Amino acid sequence: MVLLIPNDFPRFRGGGVPVQQSSSSTSPTLLDRVREFDAAAWDRLTKLYGPIVYRWCRQAGLQDNDAADVSQEVFRAVAGGIGEFHREKPGGGFRAWLWTITRNKIRDHFRWLSRRPGGIGGSEANERLQNVPDRVIEELDPLGDFDTTGCVAHRALEFVRLEFEERTFQAFVRTTVGGQRSAEVALDLGMSVGAVCTAKWRVLRRLREELDGLI
Incomplete structure (x- = not known):
């Protein structure tokens, strides 16, 4: 699954300044470089968290293609809101913020399914829509998932490896x-x-x- 930089990503920056195509930022943190709309940093962020978002979607019951599509929508929302994200806020960790976006996009997906011609409808659709977020939360604690932390750290380590002998x-x-x-x-x-x-x-x-x- 490849997560692309949204076509309208540059417009999310005030004044329509284009995305930087090379990592010219001096910030040592990936999060700050993403907030500066550095394209290389964005690519790295999606490689770190794209598989995590995809897994959350699959655990919610989405099929492979649907999970990939919803993941794209999640990162489009991240691109649109990263400038307003402040980790200093109570409960404002990036992973919590990302999980909230993912959960909302999963809900949107099931609402869309329930409205499709020939799709599931009536009480079955309503029950499925209502149960999905609760079931995901029961099965997954994204804020305390050691495996998630380990996966992200492992991928990040492969990136920083290139900076050392x-x-x-x-x-x-x-x-x-x-x-x-x-x-x-x-x-x-x-x-x-x-x-x-x-x-x-x-x-x-x-x-x-x-x-x-x-x-």
């Missing part, structure tokens, strides 16, 4: 993910113990910066 990144992975001792990793990679600790700190700091406000 391979040895630096391997020092981080082997100590933080693999749980190896710094001395052992230092010996294997031909680094000092201090350099391994520094590598671990640098990659972890960059990952936290990138995901600030997103998980």
